[in-house]
Amino acid sequence: MIQTLDLFPIGNCSASALIDRHGRFVWGCVPRVDGDPFFSALLSDRDPADRDVQGLWDIQADGLAQTRQAYLRNTPIVRTELTNKDGESLEILDFAPRYRQFGRIYRPMAMIRLIRPINGAPRIRIRMRPSVNWGQAAARQTTGSNHIRYVGGPTTMRLTTNAPVSHITEERLFRLEEPIAMFLGPDEGFDADVMATTTRMLTETTHYWREWVRTLSVPLEWQEAVIRSAITLKLCAYEETGAIVAALTTSIPEHAESGRNWDYRYCWLRDAYYVVQALTRLGAADMLENYLAYLRNLVAEAGGGHVQPVYGVGLEPGLTEKIATALPGYRGMGPVRIGNQAHEHLQHDVYGQIILSTVQAFFDERLLRPATVEDFRALEPVGERAYEVYATPDASLWEFRGREAIHTYSAVMCWAACDRLGNAAVQLGLLERAALWNARADEMRKVIEARAYNEELGRYAATFDGDELDASLLQLVDVRFTPASDPKMAATIAAVETGLRRGPYMLRYALPDDFGEPKTAFNICTFWLIEALHLCGRSQEARELFEEMLTRRTAAGLLSEDISFDGDELWGNYPQTYSLVGLINCATLLSKPWAAVR
Template identity: 30%
Template sequence: MKDSAVAPTRVDGYAELRDYAVIGDGRSVALIACDGAVDWLSWPDLDSPTLFAAVLDQARGGRFDLRPKVPYTAARRYLPGTNVLETTFTTASGTVRVTDALTLSDTASLTPGRELVRRIEGLAGSVPMGWSVQPRFTYGAHAPHLTRRAGVPVATYGAEAVAICAWHAGQPQCTTDSVTARFRTEVGTRALIALPYAYQEPLVLPTHAECEARLDHTAAAWRQWSDERTYTGPWREAVLRSALALKLLVFAPSGAVAAAATCSLPEELGGERNWDYRFSWIRDSAFTLDAFLKLGCAPEATSYLWWLMHASQLTHPRLHVLYRLSGGTRAPERTLPLSGYRGSSPVRVGNAAAGQLQLDTYGELLQTAWLYTTAGHRLDADVARRLAEIADFICTTWRQLDAGIWEVRSAPEHFTQSKMMCWITLDRALDLAVRQLIPARHADRWHEERQAVADFVETRCFSERMNSYVRSAGSDDVDASLLLGLLHGYRPSDDRRMSGTVSAVEKTLRQGPYVNRYLGPDGLSGSEGAFLACSFWLAEALARCGRTEEAVSLMDQLVALGNDVGLYGEEIDPASGAFLGNLPQGLTHLALISAACAIGEAAR
């Protein structure tokens, strides 16, 4: 990670997406720009409407500004092994350090339901500081009602309430819709600003000492979690940061893992590819469970698997593409009256992909359960029965057209990766049945249909001319998702067709370290950046094919593409290096962890 100081800039009020760091508490997440502004915070939960959403509309979204009132440079880092952010502002007259966290309860006293704490310390000289809290509830739709309680400004709307508590940080002044103050740091001074929040419950006003103690406790709790991680292979710092980023996307009340912390950040500036990723996708499940197991996160792995089985129970045997973090299935897509990040509209919440058929999800779920059992865990009788019934379902469903892993909004097709994952569904079911972990009463049919799927893929989804599997049956296009056929075990790494596919992806979709998902139309206007998970998939595929030196070289380049605190978005613009899409993107960090583990194993 980089620690060089920069002079933060904004374009039309917007920070570069690369300039954001993230903090969280296992329930909600905030984005903080390198200039100290909290531009995104959803409360009470990660998938709730926002209190701050300036990243989607700098005029109406709301934010929490905190920065020097004179020119400055900023350098930042996470406290080692934590999700506590430290930003150091340097001015001509002095230096100040800001430490940010969404605090974890120490359970020693009555605590707020949610709490953002910002500690400001004078390190050198004297620095004039200013701050402004502009709450805008429900994605900026509602300005707050501001009152004072025991002298503390409190912003309310409906069942929500947030207090703005300040100690040694100036005298807060209330306007009609914001709270502001100015103060000056000197060497050795320490100020604190806390935003305790409550939803449908009493608002607890904390003391200064309680907030200080919780901030310290939060850092210590994150360090303890990091110290328990077992990974010792290459790129350890990047892997640990990815693990911490992934942990922020784990919704602690249920065990679900969100795809990303934000919604509607654009895959193309000014374009329409703006989606809500604050849901849990079945497609990510195998990578997620594998990462948990490889990092020594057994409790998270168990919680996640049982959440998957609980969420999918209501729709059994059919799987939804995505589920709410609470396990619900309703995610109606709608647009918000916001201008969008740098004019990128529409701004969407909810996700219409929830209603699509994506056959690959069945393979991901069976692969997840298979990985769980190969790590020595058992399945209960009900889960075992349901997994067998999912295999039965795929026997009757795999021939259908689907929307594929990329959730195209054009006509469904026979996507090759979807068929490969149907093969994985039946193959893993057969293995579980052989080991007597699921009922085997229909194993003969699973075997027959597994062969039928393979016959379809090998005869209709492979191009002899290109020596590669193709995007869909009968097409001449290459798709980076075909790499998952290798990573999940559809064919072994020494298979001629699979190694040819790796080479074709390189030749067709790779530009330097960047790999596109695919080329050609997909039912949407505009274009997108390079999809970072695909680049990490390629690095892992190279390692599995014995091309270890090439894999190491690509991995080194990819690790260097993270931002200054080691985070990744969904995509990168190869021309400018700008982040695109929602962030932090769970699949990107999962792919980094998987690639690092695979390359380390290949090198050994």
């Protein structure tokens, strides 16, 4: 069996892992999402069922005949049912504990597996084989009476269990006659009954997530898809700092043997903006508030100067890119990258995304910490920077590594920064500042209109004074630079669809880049097209294309970054926040109103 992205994420906004369709942990990093992969089998060229494969946590049923798998409703708790050829069966419940305790959220860097016989006493084998130092070695084991310590990486982990420890260390087959609990966490004592405690944690975690889902304002249609996307976006948050990562993985290639293998376990300000925008539309103010704390720290550190497009989850600016040579990569398609060179780039759209993420806090009375005049003053240097650089070259949102240009999307996002500062100033009663920022926005608009609109072609271009197309031009409507009904924008939408659509799906751009021509479609761009079709009055086409995208989700209800032109295979890092944002936004836009059933 080859590796696929048909994986179920679990997590608690501190710890996370990916589970394959046979109930194996194949990816999970410690002590943070951007740390060393304790479970690394996803980036192996080996079948996870192989006898000597490393970097996984596997519960094998002897004589396996059938596997069933699903999330518990409205939670990120995965239930896997294994049935053997004799009809004996067991269930595995996998989750990371998260619930309110002692006046705060309990979210340890820990994962729990509960194994229960359902029918008969099936024989099982537990293969616990963590890797350390990016696959260079298996973790060393030391044991106690009811625990195993895994040593050798940056973090020593401890597995506490009521199962016979030697059954695990020796990987022997044994009859599952009683429920088993396994708590994997930091190297700390577990001073409680492990079965009773983890069972309570399961109940508390289930309650937490279902209560959180109850706070969401979901559309009438496609609720299950929206809820699953919202839960997964929350799993991509590193709550300690407020960061939101672009994906939970690194180095899943954009297509076979492409070399387009990137590490997405960091906080791109652009991606995070789209995440909080989508979740705020659903009413999830907690994600917005946490992320704004992260942004305030970055803005303070920048002091009005350059802001990187991406930072570490702990606000680290340095994400030096290197290769993990011991891991062969997804299906053997390396390289496996750690870090991301994009932290060195100029990507001017980030100034707009900082302010667009923040501006709601000046208007939203629900927030525990509404934005203040002092917050506005702290944001103004970001606007100054946007005004300074909007008509200068950058690497674009697509992060070209070999060329720069003045990109229309970046310029428009800088315009949005100044425009929204004007809105915030009016809300605060700072009319002189509002006049300043509105005047700057007007000035920038005139320049963008003059240089981004190609008179000869009758449409906007992706670069100033150019003729290129890219899908980000569809976002001119979303940021309110121009309505979809404007003839210039209508012509642009038509040109983007004609030039970049491949069957149902959309490219980012069609021109060759540093790695050649794109060979897969980019899922968020297809969702942008769906929005544009609806706004142009082609709502039935938009709904049909949206339904098509829903059929391409994994069994977990999720999407990665890219998809093959035939729609048969997902590629790129997973789960991809961009793609889930697109799903939420389109469902909200296209759904029938709740009044339709009242």
